[in-house]
Amino acid sequence: MGNSSTRSIAWRDGTIEAVDQVALPHEYRLLRLTTVDQVIDAIQRLAIRGAPAIGVAGALAVALSARVHTHAGGCDEIAVRTEAQRIADARPTAVNLSWAVRRVVGKLGGGADAVLAEALEILAEDERQNRAAASHAADLVRRLCRQEPLRLLTHCNTGRLATVAWGTALGTIRELAAAGGVAEVLFGETRPLLQGARLTAWELAEAGIPHRMLVDSAGPAALAAGMVDCVLVGADRVCANGDVANKIGTYSLALAANRAGVPFVVVAPESTLDLSLAGGADIVIEERAAGEVVAFGGVDVAPAGTRVFNPAFDVTPAELITAVVTENGLFSPQAAVREDAS
Numbered sequence: 001m002g003n004s005s006t007r008s009i010a011w012r013d014g015t016i017e018a019v020d021q022v023a024l025p026h027e028y029r030l031l032r033l034t035t036v037d038q039v040i041d042a043i044q045r046l047a048i049r050g051a052p053a054i055g056v057a058g059a060l061a062v063a064l065s066a067r068v069h070t071h072a073g074g075c076d077e078i079a080v081r082t083e084a085q086r087i088a089d090a091r092p093t094a095v096n097l098s099w100a101v102r103r104v105v106g107k108l109g110g111g112a113d114a115v116l117a118e119a120l121e122i123l124a125e126d127e128r129q130n131r132a133a134a135s136h137a138a139d140l141v142r143r144l145c146r147q148e149p150l151r152l153l154t155h156c157n158t159g160r161l162a163t164v165a166w167g168t169a170l171g172t173i174r175e176l177a178a179a180g181g182v183a184e185v186l187f188g189e190t191r192p193l194l195q196g197a198r199l200t201a202w203e204l205a206e207a208g209i210p211h212r213m214l215v216d217s218a219g220p221a222a223l224a225a226g227m228v229d230c231v232l233v234g235a236d237r238v239c240a241n242g243d244v245a246n247k248i249g250t251y252s253l254a255l256a257a258n259r260a261g262v263p264f265v266v267v268a269p270e271s272t273l274d275l276s277l278a279g280g281a282d283i284v285i286e287e288r289a290a291g292e293v294v295a296f297g298g299v300d301v302a303p304a305g306t307r308v309f310n311p312a313f314d315v316t317p318a319e320l321i322t323a324v325v326t327e328n329g330l331f332s333p334q335a336a337v338r339e340d341a342s
């Protein structure tokens with residue numbers, strides 16, 4: 001087992017070391033990635049997943065590429081840029097990936113060492129930003145809910161596994177729980193790849209926070225039954241108007257929270273903001289293979305040939321969201337500027 005202070009992704013001896021999120025919860029195992037293709041494969045099969053974590057992995061993969069393409073004559077920038085584009089395209093919805101790749105590519109002029117230094121800076125920033133965002137969000141939740149201990153609902157996995165350390169929405173839950181403010185965390189299993197069942201359950205158990213798992217479709221019922229004081233989720237992309245893309249199933253929770261009068265709070269680093277997109281209709285939503293849905297645990301559960309719609313994310317419109325909280329405080333969608341959360 002790991003422990004909560006362990007970083008889920010690191011640069012070690014010229015390679016990328018990352019927790020294998022596909023092996024959990026049965027086995028806590030580290031991947032050691034030495035090539036760009038290995039990193040792309042790990043991102044695409046969700047061995048490394050979660051918007052901030054794939055951003056850091058992408059930046060470190062460009063650093064690997066810059067090293068490989070540096071020879072006596074210097075760095076072959078064209079070769080690195082070509083690989084950087086492949087890395088940025090590995091998954092389309094989480095903007096953190098293309099943002100981080102673009103940031104390190106911007107340092108190519110300084111050579112491989114400058115690229116690596118920038119990637120390591122992105123890695124170091126992540127934990128600081130998560131802790132700051134979680135602290136702002138915890139303050140907001142206390143103000144919104146006014147009674148503790150809280151019954152919280154979350155979705156997918158937004159914890160230390162999805163980031164470098166601590167987490168965003170789950171980091172907020174950690175912070176509230178550390179102060180004795182959490183009665184119970186409900187979370188959806190997160191079909192079809194079970195990030196909730198496999199990863200969030202593992203992290204909440206590791207942190208000693210009381211928790212109960214729901215089938216995804218029970219989330220709205222739990223909200224309607226008055227079992228939840230606040231919903232806390234992460235994000236893969238936040239548009240200028242405040243629309244949010246996050247794991248499929250987030251939208252139905254937002255609708256139900258709105259109907260029940262329960263606050264719905266999104267916690268994400270500023271690197272998840274994409275002010276170049278006016279609204280959620282412009283977000284590219286990743287569609288994944290039918291095989292993830294028609295089989296369960298390797299056993300077919302639908303008749304052969306059943307057609308499938310398997311979007312990895314959905315878009316929650318801004319009007320259903322109480323607040324988007326970043327390391328800098330509350331994000332103000334209309335004006336696309338930030339205010340202090342206090």
Ligand SMILES: CSC[C@@H](O)[C@@H](O)C(=O)COP(=O)(O)O
Nearest residue numbers: 049050051158162234235246247
């Ligand atoms: C802090 S992680 C935020 C989001 O990336 C998370 O909520 C999510 O939707 C992850 O989806 P995944 O497909 O598991 O990468």
